[in-house]
Amino acid sequence: MSESFKAFFVEEVDGKISKGFKDITTDDLPDGDVLIRIKYSGINYKDALATTDNNKIVSNYPMIPGIDLAGVVEHSETPSFDSGDEVIVTGYDLGVAHYGGFSEYARVNENWIVKKPKDLTLEEAMIYGTAGFTAGLAIEELEHNGLSVEKESVLVRGATGGVGTLATMMLNSIGYDVIASTGKEGTEEELKRLGAKDVIPRIEDYDGKPLAERKWQAAIDPVGGSSLAQVVKQLHHNGSLALIGMTGGNHFESSIFPFILRGANIIGIDSVQATMKMRTKIWRRLAKDLKPDQLHEIKTTIAFKDLEKYIDKVLSHDNAGRIIIDFDK
Numbered sequence: 100m101s102e103s104f105k106a107f108f109v110e111e112v113d114g115k116i117s118k119g120f121k122d123i124t125t126d127d128l129p130d131g132d133v134l135i136r137i138k139y140s141g142i143n144y145k146d147a148l149a150t151t152d153n154n155k156i157v158s159n160y161p162m163i164p165g166i167d168l169a170g171v172v173e174h175s176e177t178p179s180f181d182s183g184d185e186v187i188v189t190g191y192d193l194g195v196a197h198y199g200g201f202s203e204y205a206r207v208n209e210n211w212i213v214k215k216p217k218d219l220t221l222e223e224a225m226i227y228g229t230a231g232f233t234a235g236l237a238i239e240e241l242e243h244n245g246l247s248v249e250k251e252s253v254l255v256r257g258a259t260g261g262v263g264t265l266a267t268m269m270l271n272s273i274g275y276d277v278i279a280s281t282g283k284e285g286t287e288e289e290l291k292r293l294g295a296k297d298v299i300p301r302i303e304d305y306d307g308k309p310l311a312e313r314k315w316q317a318a319i320d321p322v323g324g325s326s327l328a329q330v331v332k333q334l335h336h337n338g339s340l341a342l343i344g345m346t347g348g349n350h351f352e353s354s355i356f357p358f359i360l361r362g363a364n365i366i367g368i369d370s371v372q373a374t375m376k377m378r379t380k381i382w383r384r385l386a387k388d389l390k391p392d393q394l395h396e397i398k399t400t401i402a403f404k405d406l407e408k409y410i411d412k413v414l415s416h417d418n419a420g421r422i423i424i425d426f427d428k
Contacts, residue, residue, distance in 0.1 A: 106202035107406055109150050110161040118150050118407065129198055131206035132177045135186060137170040139225040140200035142406070142422040143261065147413040149194065158196040165200025166193050167228040169221040177209045185215040187224045187382065189232055190371040201406060203426055213378050216386035226398050226421050227385055230261030233370040234269055235381045235389050237262075237319045237341035240366050244339045246317045251335055252276040254318040256302065258290055259283045261421060262321045262343055268294050268391035270319075278315065293393060305329045309354035310361070317341070324348030331365065332357045339364040397421055402428040 103122040110117050125134060149156040149164040157164070172184040180186065191211045193199045198206075215224060227235075238246070246253070253270055257263040258279035270277045271294025279290045282301035290298050305328040314333045318340040324347025331340055331353060342365055357363040373381075397420035401409055412418045 104203040105403065106163050106198070106204075107165075107403075108161050108163055109157065111157075114152065116150060116152050116154070120404075123202075125204060125206065128204065128206040132175065132209040133172055133180050133186075133212060134174040134204060134206045135168065135170040135188070135212075136173045136204055137168050137200060137202060137426055138221045139169045139426065140165050140424045141167045141225045141228040142409055142413050142424070143167065143229055144413055145229075146194060146199075146201070147410045150410055151414070156195060158192075162194070162196075163198040163200075163202050163205075164194045165202070166190065166195065167225055168193070168200030168205055169215065169224040170205075171221075173204065175209075179209050180212065180214075185221055187213045187215055187221075189229045190373065201403075201424075203403070210375060213375070213382050216383050219382070219386035219390075222398075222400075222423065222425070223390075223394060224382075224385075225423050226394055227265065228261075228421065229370060230421070231265045231269075231385060232378075232381055233343055233368060234262050234266035234319065235385050236370055236373060236377070237266065237343060237366075237368050238269060238273075238389065239377075239381060239384070240368060241317045241319070241339055241341050244364055244366060245337055246275075246339065248274040251314075251316040252278050252296065254278045254280060254315040254320075254330065255295075256280045256318065256330070257321040257344070257346060258295065258298070259286050259419070260321055260346070262319070264290075264293065264397060264420065265391075266319045268393060268397075269389040270294065272391045273388055293397070294391070302326050302329055305352065308332070309356040313338075313361075319343065322347040323351065325351050327351040328353035331363050334361065334363045337362040337364075339366055341366050341368050343368045343370075398423050400425050400428065 258281045276296045279295035287298040304325045313335045321344035323345035
């Protein structure tokens, strides 16, 4: 393919980032086994940060950001995929060290690609994106460690963020009582509409006491930070916390008592390097039992040409739900 197409680049010159659209051809794309015509992508906070000065996201320049993409195979050099296959790519080096989803075409390695499940559309795959995949992976790991609808409620922290919102919706869809925690005012009604049984304020920093009243059988935590210890000490016996992010900081200090007296577990969730076997399993669940009825209600769909405006909205936290790029719009 020699025709030119549009891609959104970030480049660094003397520590300053420049960004904008460029016309390129497939000859400009990095090596890979499969050429994909991108139909949908999404804007994650990580993608928005990749366009800022002195970011820690991009490992080399120039770069096409976009850690998620869904599209149709244009050309394949591997028997694993055929032209016309509908596929999903998230994680690995996409949009960080390998040209990503903010482009009309991408070329990637075959072992990064998941075939789209039949009960999921390409658009729905990007409504989920990395956020939804991470939430689904957390639920899978928690269930593997004893999470059960027959037990107590599940805490979701950062419930208005991408992972938190989707985790709340997914847990509700499979029968769990969800307690949503957020620091954003005025969101209680919306969170309850999306599936939260109750909404509580942001959990503050660790108070230093080794144990507290048991409240939750499990927690999904994109927040981290010092308040993580406050959550752990309120888990029920043999309860588990799926640790996803660090919006509240990357350190915490805890007593050992929740672990040796109550059997608490902290499970690290790595959605970037998850095995293909696990990826395939989670995407199948996202197409079936974990799929919320209101999935389309949390999307804002934009045209590719409007990307930069919406990146700015994400950076200023002036958005809600998932922003989906429709390349045919």
